[in-house]
Amino acid sequence: MQQAEAYRRELAKLQADIVACERCPRLIAHCRRIAAVKRRAYRGWDYWGKPVPSFGDPAARLLIVGLAPGAHGANRTGRMFTGDRSGDFLYDALYRTGFASQPDSSAADDGLTLKDCYITAPVHCAPPGNKPAPDEFRECRAHLDRELDLLPNVRVVMALGRLALASYLALRQGRGESFSKSDYPFAHGAIFNICKMLPTVLCCYHPSQQNTQTGKLTKSMIINVLERSKQIVRDSRASERPA
Ligand code: SF4
Numbered sequence: 001m002q003q004a005e006a007y008r009r010e011l012a013k014l015q016a017d018i019v020a021c022e023r024c025p026r027l028i029a030h031c032r033r034i035a036a037v038k039r040r041a042y043r044g045w046d047y048w049g050k051p052v053p054s055f056g057d058p059a060a061r062l063l064i065v066g067l068a069p070g071a072h073g074a075n076r077t078g079r080m081f082t083g084d085r086s087g088d089f090l091y092d093a094l095y096r097t098g099f100a101s102q103p104d105s106s107a108a109d110d111g112l113t114l115k116d117c118y119i120t121a122p123v124h125c126a127p128p129g130n131k132p133a134p135d136e137f138r139e140c141r142a143h144l145d146r147e148l149d150l151l152p153n154v155r156v157v158m159a160l161g162r163l164a165l166a167s168y169l170a171l172r173q174g175r176g177e178s179f180s181k182s183d184y185p186f187a188h189g190a191i192f193n194i195c196k197m198l199p200t201v202l203c204c205y206h207p208s209q210q211n212t213q214t215g216k217l218t219k220s221m222i223i224n225v226l227e228r229s230k231q232i233v234r235d236s237r238a239s240e241r242p243a
Contacts (some may be wrong), residue, residue: 003215004059007058007150007152008058011147011151014100014143014147014150015054016053016181017054018051018053018054018124019050019051019052019053020051021124021143023140024125024135024136024139024140026136027123027136028051030127030128031049031051031075032049032051034071034075035047035075035076036049036069038063038072042076045076047075048074048075048076048078049075051125052069052075052078052079052080052124052126053078053080053119053124054080054118054119054120054121054124055079055080055114056117056118057115057117057118058118058150058151059153060117060118060151060153060154061153061154061155061156062099062116062117062118062154062155062158062229062233063118063120063148063151063154063156063157063158064090064117064118064119064120064158065121065144065157065158065159065168065243066080066119066121066161067080067121067130067160067161067163067164067206068121068122068124068125068126068130068132069121069124069126070084070086070087070130071124071126073086073087073126074087074126075126077108078108080121081105082105082108082110082112084104085151085209085212085222086206086207086209088105089207089217090222091103091104093207093220093222093226096219096223097226097227098115099114099116099117100114100115100117101113101115106157111201116233117190118151118154120144120147121164122137122140122164122167122168123136123140124140124143130208137163137170141170141171144167144171144176148171155198155200155232155236156199156200156201156229156232157199157200157202158202158203158225158242159186159202159203159204160204160205160206160207161186161205161206161208164206165184165186165201165203166181168201169181169194172232177194177197179195184201187203187226188203188204188205188221189203189204189221189228190202191228191232200236202225202229202232203220203226204221204225205221207222
């Protein structure tokens with residue numbers, strides 16, 4: 001119990017460090033510029049305009065890894081996947097599968113909570129054109145690396161898209177694990193255990209409008225992946241039980 005409390009405190013400290021981080025000058029400048037110019041529909045908003053912290057349940061067994069905050073979504077509201085269509089899609093799916101307390105996510109103070117689920121990103125600042133540069137992925141990976149150590153219950157990592165998976169694989173390689181990234185190719189619904197170890201990795205298309213509006217990712221597809229994550233957690237609990 002005491003250790004769980006210590007993890008929570010360190011996790012909160014990490015999120016404060018992320019919000020204060022300025023390691024990527026290009027991204028920091030972009031976040032501030034977007035916050036100053038704003039979108040016409042959000043002219044009355046006081047944009048967040050800085051790195052967006054992770055969000056969720058510190059005791060989570062499901063860790064969702066997205067890509068980066070949306071310029072007028074999370075960069076506006078200050079909470080992951082909050083305030084844009086991608087978030088509407090994701091949180092509705094999380095609500096329907098029991099991971100979220102409500103289907104809507106409009107603002108950081110809207111009362112939404114997550115249960116057994118934690119949402120992070122390989123890049124915590126909104127990038128121009130939604131495309132972080134390789135060195136920005138590298139810089140921000142240090143935060144994710146630290147975060148993983150502070151989420152001791154995680155059994156499933158759900159990678160939203162190829163870049164999320166690539167970042168996670170790079171992180172594991174950075175921890176000294178020896179494998180080829182080509183052994184773990186991205187495919188929607190793919191499941192694998194890198195080097196036969198936990199956590200299990202589960203792939204899902206990113207809920208970007210590009211994917212959801214074209215039908216590449218439907219609500220039932222993402223719900224199926226989330227249900228699969230619950231099954232994996234159940235199976236891992238059964239195998240951890242003493243014989
Ligand atoms: S992307 Fe990550 S490392 Fe770069 S400035 Fe933002 S929080 Fe810091």
